[in-house]
Amino acid sequence: MKRQLPSIEEFMPHMAYDSVIFGFNGKQLKILVLEYHNTGYFALPGGFVRRDENVDDAVKRSLRERTGLEDIYLEQFHTFGNTSRAEPDVMRQILEANDYEIEEWHWMLDRFVSIAYYALINYNEVEPQPDELSDSINWYALDELPLLMMDHRQIVERALQSLQENLEKKLVGINLLPSKFTMKELQEVYEAILGEDLRRTTFQRKMLGMDILVRHEKLFTGGAHKAPYLYSFKHNGISKA
Amino acid sequence: MKRQLPSIEEFMPHMAYDSVIFGFNGKQLKILVLEYHNTGYFALPGGFVRRDENVDDAVKRSLRERTGLEDIYLEQFHTFGNTSRAEPDVMRQILEANDYEIEEWHWMLDRFVSIAYYALINYNEVEPQPDELSDSINWYALDELPLLMMDHRQIVERALQSLQENLEKKLVGINLLPSKFTMKELQEVYEAILGEDLRRTTFQRKMLGMDILVRHEKLFTGGAHKAPYLYSFKHNGISKA
DNA sequence: CATTTATTGTCTCAATATGTTACAATAATA
DNA sequence: TATTATTGTAACATATTGAGACAATAAATG
Numbered sequence: 001m002k003r004q005l006p007s008i009e010e011f012m013p014h015m016a017y018d019s020v021i022f023g024f025n026g027k028q029l030k031i032l033v034l035e036y037h038n039t040g041y042f043a044l045p046g047g048f049v050r051r052d053e054n055v056d057d058a059v060k061r062s063l064r065e066r067t068g069l070e071d072i073y074l075e076q077f078h079t080f081g082n083t084s085r086a087e088p089d090v091m092r093q094i095l096e097a098n099d100y101e102i103e104e105w106h107w108m109l110d111r112f113v114s115i116a117y118y119a120l121i122n123y124n125e126v127e128p129q130p131d132e133l134s135d136s137i138n139w140y141a142l143d144e145l146p147l148l149m150m151d152h153r154q155i156v157e158r159a160l161q162s163l164q165e166n167l168e169k170k171l172v173g174i175n176l177l178p179s180k181f182t183m184k185e186l187q188e189v190y191e192a193i194l195g196e197d198l199r200r201t202t203f204q205r206k207m208l209g210m211d212i213l214v215r216h217e218k219l220f221t222g223g224a225h226k227a228p229y230l231y232s233f234k235h236n237g238i239s240k241a
Numbered sequence: 242m243k244r245q246l247p248s249i250e251e252f253m254p255h256m257a258y259d260s261v262i263f264g265f266n267g268k269q270l271k272i273l274v275l276e277y278h279n280t281g282y283f284a285l286p287g288g289f290v291r292r293d294e295n296v297d298d299a300v301k302r303s304l305r306e307r308t309g310l311e312d313i314y315l316e317q318f319h320t321f322g323n324t325s326r327a328e329p330d331v332m333r334q335i336l337e338a339n340d341y342e343i344e345e346w347h348w349m350l351d352r353f354v355s356i357a358y359y360a361l362i363n364y365n366e367v368e369p370q371p372d373e374l375s376d377s378i379n380w381y382a383l384d385e386l387p388l389l390m391m392d393h394r395q396i397v398e399r400a401l402q403s404l405q406e407n408l409e410k411k412l413v414g415i416n417l418l419p420s421k422f423t424m425k426e427l428q429e430v431y432e433a434i435l436g437e438d439l440r441r442t443t444f445q446r447k448m449l450g451m452d453i454l455v456r457h458e459k460l461f462t463g464g465a466h467k468a469p470y471l472y473s474f475k476h477n478g479i480s481k482a
Numbered sequence: 483c484a485t486t487t488a489t490t491g492t493c494t495c496a497a498t499a500t501g502t503t504a505c506a507a508t509a510a511t512a
Numbered sequence: 513t514a515t516t517a518t519t520g521t522a523a524c525a526t527a528t529t530g531a532g533a534c535a536a537t538a539a540a541t542g
Contacts, residue, residue, distance in 0.1 A: 012254070012255045012354070013253070013254065013255075014253045014254075015255060015256065015354060051352070052324060053324065054322060054323045055320070055322025055323070076319065078317065079296070079317060079320040079356050081290070081295060081296025081297065081356065082295045082296070082297075083293060083294065111292070113253070113290075113296060113356075115320050115322065165410075183519085183520090184519085199500090199501070199502080200519090201501085201502080201503090201520090201521080201522095202500065202501065202502085204520075204521090205500085205521090206499095208520095218508095218509095220509070220510090221509090221510095222509085222510070223509070223517070224509065224511055224512095224515085224516055224517060224518080225508070225509060225510075225517040225518035225519070226508035226509060226517080226518055226519045226520080227508075227518090228518080228519060228520090229519085229520085423490095424490080424491090425489085425490085440529090440531075441489095441490090442491090442492080442493095442530085442531080443529065443530065443531085445490090445491075445492090446529085459538095461539090462538090462539095463538085463539070464488070464489075464538070464539065465486085465487055465488060465489085465538065465539040465540050466487070466488040466489035466490070466537070466538060466539070467489055467490045467491080467536060467537035467538060468489090468490080468537075468538060468539095469489080470490085
């Protein structure tokens with residue numbers, strides 16, 4: 001008994017989204033990558049937009065499903081619209097490997113324009129869940145990505161670039177950390193995103209000078225040295241644009 | 242004899258683009274706005290994407306048609322994807338006023354996701370041409386815009402914001418000026434975009450310090466004062482990202 | 483033709499911001 | 513109690529930007 005594919009009645013054709021979901025494990029910046037069943041194809045989490053659904057909501061829906069998290073920092077950064085964004089043979093393989101019934105032609109084999117978002121989440125709060133088509137969803141460091149489908153590699157690169165550009169403008173780094181963190185952890189997030197080392201004293205001065213951090217109790221890690229303070233961000237909740 | 246609407250065979254449904262075309266008249270930043278025949282509706286220049294066409298190319302095609310210019314500085318800045326982006330009654334009115342034949346329902350009355358771009362052109366080089374649905378296309382200063390259809394006003398605001406953010410990163414201001422210009426003209430472009438006055442000496446020092454300008458002969462305007470130098474940009478042509 | 487006017491190009495000094503080094507203040511450990 | 517590996521902050525040097533001053537014009541004025 002073959003499964004039924006989502007119907008074109010429900011979704012807008014030619015329209016998709018992809019999410020680059022960033023997390024920080026304390027050392028490296030990582031992203032979530034899906035592996036499709038039995039095919040060896042890797043891809044970014046993505047999906048289609050319902051006909052009665054805002055694009056942003058479609059993306060949030062899928063982020064909830066993949067991560068279980070409710071309020072996620074999300075930023076749309078580019079829409080990829082080249083005609084080359086179609087790989088019907090690959091798509092057919094994936095669908096067949098998932099035991100879907102495919103007619104001669106199906107809308108999911110068509111050309112897609114993809115609206116791309118990046119999300120920032122707290123690595124440790126999450127138990128990622130694969131989607132219907134996938135065996136697994138795993139964290140990959142940016143310099144250890146598997147070969148990704150289609151133009152997903154370029155999508156990741158562009159996401160990182162946008163994240164870097166927004167790092168100063170918005171208080172973006174926050175969203176990759178737990179609510180309380182040390183100055184060192186914050187610095188490590190910045191270094192991972194920018195891909196360069198920062199000077200400790202300058203960084204600390206700048207962050208404190210911005211007047212956006214609240215200082216809390218000290219964190220006694222058990223190390224043979226002065227204990228660092230914990231900080232949190234002043235304004236509550238998600239720092240969405 | 243009614244005219245025929247573009248066929249859905251040619252275009253992707255639910256998918257559109259809009260362009261915010263900026264020009265600078267020497268004093269103000271302006272944008273091009275269309276007025277639809279006999280309806281009093283104003284809108285941004287936009288269009289649909291052919292099934293076999295890159296989105297970027299669709300936008301360039303329409304820019305050529307509206308402006309006659311070939312190489313235009315163009316930047317995609319956001320995709321607007323809310324379900325509220327549909328006004329079937331208004332759209333029907335516009336089409337009827339243009340003497341198009343409309344069946345019960347038509348794909349152009351549907352919800353659209355719009356991929357938005359901004360363009361920078363040389364105000365004086367252009368003789369704007371209205372599209373099929375429009376009586377006129379005219380320059381409007383940003384603070385004297387007519388009431389625009391749908392969410393086009395928000396699109397303009399977001400375009401301006403992106404332009405402001407890109408002003409420092411890229412050498413964007415260039416594209417609004419003729420190939421040779423004075424330092425004062427360049428400063429006026431920056432001021433119009435940023436919406437604030439800049440300090441003359443600091444601006445000049447910064448621009449010259451960037452090492453991107455070539456100094457040419459002086460410009461004798463006939464004013465009772467020292468003649469300014471003309472400058473052009475070092476690297477040739479369009480400074481696309 | 484000398485004088486006046488408005489603007490331009492450049493310099494200087496002041497005010498900020500950032501880079502760099504130094505050092506005292508810890509928590510654990512030996 | 514001394515040692516170790518940080519952390520928080522201060523101090524100084526350097527770089528960047530803000531602000532004002534001023535000489536060098538093109539034309540207009542008389």
